[in-house]
Amino acid sequence: MSLNVLLLGSGGREHAMAWSIARSDKLDTLYIAPGNPGTAQLGENVDLSLSDFQAILRFVEEQGIDLTVVGPEQPLVNGITDFLEDNGHKVFGPSKKAAQLEGSKKFANEFMKENHIPTADFDTYRQDEFDKALSVIKKRDIYPVVLKADGLAGGKGVFICETEEEVEKRLRELKENARFGEAAETLVVEEFMKGDEASVFVISDGKTAKIIHYAQDHKRIGEGDTGLNTGGMGAYAPTPVLGSRMLQRIEKEIILPTISAMLLDDNPYKGILYCGLMITTEGPKVVEYNCRFGDPECQAILPSLESDLLDLMEAAASEELDQKNVKVDNRYRCCVVLASEGYPLDYVKGKEITGIEDVSDDALVFHAGTRRENGKILTDGGRVMNVVGGGETLPEAIKNTYREVKKINFGNKYFRSDIGAKGLAYIE
Known part of the structure; x- marks a missing residue:
């Protein structure tokens, strides 16, 4: 039986998932919502908002979708799986309650403690108890200490603080910065592992x-x-x-x-x-x-x-x-993110990207924050593209990836040149 699949998401992860799903013999038609210029080469991009569950349901029913695959965390935490399953549709992705393992760090830590799953020692505080948290951290005087916004913050709600001054600064930021919002209504303080x-x-x-x-x-x-x-x-x-x-x-x-x-x-x-x-x-x-x-x-x-x-x-x-059996090959892969300079803070969008067509057939390029405009591919996010190279060894995979990284250019391109170096230290 061939499957009609709807993949939700628009980043580099979703481009990679679309690439992998598109190779399946079980696939009939692949839709990606909202997708990006990269996913458009693998299936049909659909202009749907990931927060509009009713519109997603209508599309699933109108197009005869057999399986909805959810890429990012936010719709999962918001309950998209429960919503579609309650309406009789098959979904790949955890329920709202199960997704609390990511959606609430307090939930996850308490779950691990209750079930004797090894993790860091921790305390939790409401936002009106941040002064108490500061007082406890000062009293313990053990640094570094880890501060985490309880909810989803796009990977930017975790701070490793080396000093009391940094703790004060980050607590103030968590409390006052609008970008954290509800995510920082509860604070998790963890030991540094x-x-x-x-x-x-x-x-x-x-x-x-x-x-x-x-x-x-x-x-x-x-x-x-x-x-x-x-x-x-x-x-x-x-x-x-x-x-x-x-x-x-x-x-x-x-x-x-x-x-x-x-x-x-x-x-x-x-x-x-x-x-x-x-x-x-x-x-x-x-x-x-x-x-x-x-x-x-x-x-x-x-x-x-x-x-x-x-x-x-x-x-x-x-x-x-x-x-089913899960089988992987014995090759190494390295992925380097090409970002807009200034990320994760302020950065400029709209820079033309060149050189994608020059990348070797042995490597992969996954779009993350890009858009197509007047026939050109432009930057449209902090993390712009992912370049993935492979090799029989880790050094070879790293070398092959950075060779391809040099071929892609845009105005404010930034990337780290040490991806994989920690792995090399293990094998040298």
Whole structure:
């Protein structure tokens, strides 16, 4: 049976998902809403707002959509899966309640504590208790300390504070900056965990969970992991931070307890579960859960997937994942984000992008923040494009990626030149 698929989203992650879904023998027609100039080459872009659930439902019914795939977190946290399923339609993505693992850091931390899933020690405070939070942090006098806005903040609501002055500054910012809004009505204060970060991506049908792949993201804007947090400046996969034994521990101590506890809570988790981890001297600990593919990790891992992504998604939505196998190739992939200079703060849009057609057939270019205007591709966001290269070894993948990065240009192009360097340190 061929499937009509609606993919919701417009970023680099969704372009990578569209690229992977478009390769499936099970696909009939692919629609992407709202999509971007890159996804338009793989299916039909549809002008739908991700917050207009009624319009999405009408489209699903008019076009005979067999499976709706949700890319970004916001519609999941807002309940798009429940809404479409209540109207008789199949969705790949967790329910509103299950998506609280990402939608509320307080919920996630309390869930982990209750179910003995290893994570950082934490306290939570309402916004009117921020002074109390400051007082407790001062008294403990242990730095760095991690401050997190409880709700969704586009990857920019987490601050690692080295001093009391920085804590005061970030608390004031969380309280007063309009961009945080409801996300900062509750504050989570966590201990700083030392170790190496890694991301493990799991697909689940609520009962069965299978690891798809694992990667390492680079969140900070600056070289050497300095500066402000971003949505992600690059990633590579697989990461040598995780060996086979560590992966077994992660599955046993984190993934299976998470999926089992959600099921026991009558809250089965269906979709992609992103486990952001810190590999500490005590073992793996959860930094955060996400209820969808990471961006840009998705762009680095999907090119390695030899299994049919659409087939896996349909099986997960139908609670038949136990009948499927997940297979990846043995190559390394590196993804470098091309951003607008000034991101994650103020930046200029509308710069013409050139050189995309010069990129080698061995590499992939995924659009993130772009638009097409008068036949030209222009910048239209902070993170503009993702360049993904591969190789038999990690050094080869990194070298091949940066060779292609040089071919694409726009007026205020910025990128980190050290994506994957932490992985190299493990194998040298």
